[in-house]
Amino acid sequence: MEIRGLSFAYDRARPVLRDINLAIPRGAVVGIMGQSGCGKTTLLRVIMGALRPSAGEARVLGHATRGLDHDGLYAMRRKMGMLFQFGALFTDMSVYENVAFPLREHTELPEDLLNDLVMMKLHAVGLRGAAHLRPTELSGGMARRVALARSIALDPQLILYDEPFTGLDPISFGVIVRLIRELNDSLGATSIMVTHDVQEALGVVDYVYFMAAGKVIAEGKPDEIRASGEPFVRQFVNGSAEGPVPFHYPAADYGADLELATA
């Protein structure tokens, strides 16, 4: 996957992404990190083809997303899987039917073969025994694992993760981290993970792009990121309140807001 000189704006006055350049080799797990609102999810939506770049090009699985029509976009997405922040499971279907959904929609497999595939995917995430449950009966971690099984149902070449660790307990967290790595390697896929859980993500990714204010400000292998001298990256990795990202949102003079008399 390759992105060259990509920019995106909802309106010209406020660009969300500015001159982004990324190159992600096949088989890698890559993290895109940065604080909330820096443009990570927008970048993911451009990669998915949900948003069209204002300038530059995103080549995903050999397709330039900008020139794709509806059918071309859907053909590309059939080779992709995506794990949403809170799973986005279909609440009117059982766990089994959720995982079977992409297979039913895109293949005409006989029911016994479809059953085998669904059970294999659920076994891969350790939830074969939960096939009959409804999404409302699952914990947050289990729901995320079912969503992961659903996203790999069609053996995708590219898997996208949007904040996969949000709201997980430590055990679920460890399970998801391990699954992301194992599934990527066993499927021979490429994974892109958007997250702001820096320490945890650095343990699983091969390469990291750091974003701030719509631009890539640092990149490198996890060890290089940990040793980075870039003030923003240091603040982010160490989780400190002081640094280039101010604690206070821009505001008027404090004294004026408190209506203090000036001497």
Next chain:
Amino acid sequence: MRVADLRARVERLGSGVTSHVHRLGFASRFLAYLVLHSGTALRRFRLTIAEIYFAGVLSLVIILVSGLFVGMVLALQGYETLQRFGASESLGVLVALSLVRELGPVVAGLLFASRAGSAITAEIGLMKATEQLSAMEMMAVDPIARVVAPRFWGGVLSMPLLAGLFSAMGIFGGYLVGVQLIGVDAGAFWSQMQAAVDVRNDIWNGVIKSLVFGVAVTWIAVFEGYDAPPTAEGVSRATTRTVVTSSLAILFLDFILTALMFTGGNHQ
């Protein structure tokens, strides 16, 4: 100051009008896209049947009970008036025509909007808010074809059936009160009804009305759900808008259709 105030008001009015026109245009394009992408809903008809169950079968209780009571009240009120003119044996005609031409499609439509329309909007709106529709798009499955179209056709097909059942139950309610309770002659009740109710002019026009109401209510319901802001407040407002807009649309369309169907010597 007054000029500025007036100008601001005119600007607000203009902005409101253009916003509504824009929204109507968007809703029309949405309907056209929905109809053009209904292949999945019609080819895999079990998807539509499931929605007929949710929109139609689950509305049966409220439709049948309401129909029964409306018919009973019609018989009571009608008998009071008819007996003054010595025409109490025409009670069956009055009940049947009132139900088949007007009350069946209109009241069933209003109940359908409240029961099924609001449920459709809330369901689609919540699917949007919880990213289920986005997840579907990411799986290369068009949510309008897979989620919206079956609900639309399920609602459109359910509505005439519900209106028919409402009218039938209403006539039965009229029979219970008119014949069994008050003592109107059963033979006169049924035979006059049979002679006066015309299949094409009365029943068929009632079916057309309920079909038009079904399209209007379900279109509004699916559009409001799909267009709802993905928040709890957004879904709540969209659900309310579905009921209010659908109800007004039914009453407005009823006036137009009645004017076209039953005036100008079209029917005696």
